[in-house]
């Protein structure tokens with residue numbers, strides 16, 4: 001007898017296997033294969049990993065190549081049993097000429113790595129890559145990297161950069177060729193220009209003990225951005241950060257989007273983090289808001305697992321609080337699937353974006369949607385530039401609507417971003433790490 005679950009699992013397996021077959025061959029990406037080896041080395045040795053993270057952190061502060069190599073060798077000296085390539089690097093670092101050579105190689109390595117994740121120094125420099133993606137059937141969301149916002153002028157500058165990015169993108173995107181799958185779903189048109197915004201960068205006053213002040217300050221910068229996006233026909237997506245700012249961010253966004261001025265636009269979205277134990281209640285709240293709101297177009301909800309897992313655990317332990325995040329990866333993955341189902345059922349009150357590099361999570365969303373009679377175009381799949389390139393290509397090849405989150409900024413601003421992505425990519429429980437280790441597809445696609 002075939003049960004509903006069997007059918008769903010069969011579909012997931014079929015979709016996952018088909019997507020895996022559409023992944024571009026890694027032999028066509030020799031540089032990427034090299035990066036995977038570097039990442040493998042970093043993930044196999046905790047001490048080395050920690051040293052490399054510290055190194056990536058100090059690169060922007062280095063004034064010369066010599067300086068850079070000195071930092072590298074001193075950090076590597078802390079690794080008790082250095083693997084052979086690292087010992088060779090440390091020997092090189094003992095002479096000035098060797099240090100310079102090492103510095104050149106290290107700076108090149110970091111720059112190369114950063115370019116995998118960052119599409120350009122500013123929006124204009126990124127336009128070529130964004131158009132290239134679009135032509136290959138991939139939409140984008142631009143994220144302006146910045147250092148922490150600690151003063152009002154920094155927040156103003158970030159808001160100006162976002163506004164400038166909206167103008168540049170909207171202007172350039174008008175000349176992009178038609179890509180129906182990326183431009184329409186069954187509720188209507190989808191903007192070509194799409195910018196992701198961080199509320200913590202829009203105000204220096206976002207503090208958990210005084211959320212109202214931060215909210216008011218951020219609102220003063222968010223409103224003009226939303227108005228600009230509406231006038232340009234662009235989409236604004238509000239990223240979610242750590243838990244201590246979640247309440248302020250959600251309150252702020254839902255409140256402003258309820259204002260008369262924004263009743264018919266812009267297209268906007270928020271993020272739901274499935275690693276949080278209370279995420280089902282957060283979804284209740286979002287769906288209640290969406291059901292009672294008459295604004296158009298529908299709010300887009302981007303479902304993610306969450307990028308601040310270690311931070312949330314450390315923070316909770318320090319305060320003696322219970323962990324707000326799941327501590328078992330499979331619990332987080334199961335919750336992600338439950339939230340996926342609920343979000344898909346809630347359409348057309350919301351638009352759904354599933355953001356993950358996990359082939360199981362993505363195949364599950366596609367399967368649930370199809371089994372419920374939904375069209376592929378009513379489900380958006382999102383990946384991060386550099387981490388999801390292969391999945392992005394496979395999804396586009398199979399006719400899915402895929403959007404790549406594209407950070408823009410200089411190498412210095414990109415460091416914090418790069419470190420977070422490296423940590424994620426080399427963590428033992430990460431799907432990408434398991435995939436790189438050669439875990440069989442059948443296991444990767446099994447229910448969590």
Ligand SMILES: Cc1cc2nc3c(=O)[nH]c(=O)nc-3n(C[C@H](O)[C@H](O)[C@H](O)COP(=O)(O)OP(=O)(O)OC[C@H]3O[C@@H](n4cnc5c(N)ncnc54)[C@H](O)[C@@H]3O)c2cc1C
Pocket residue numbers: 238239240241271273275304305306307308309325326327328329330332355356357358361382383384404405424429430431432
């Ligand atoms: C387009 C896009 C936009 C994003 N925007 C945001 C955003 O606004 N805010 C945000 O926070 N994140 C965001 N992320 C990052 C996202 O939250 C994930 O960190 C990342 O995508 C990895 O999840 P995965 O499903 O791809 O991979 P998986 O390997 O399947 O999942 C890894 C994730 O599982 C969780 N996890 C790891 N170990 C455990 C454990 N022991 N117990 C429980 N859970 C665990 C963590 O969240 C970890 O990141 C975004 C991702 C994408 C693709």
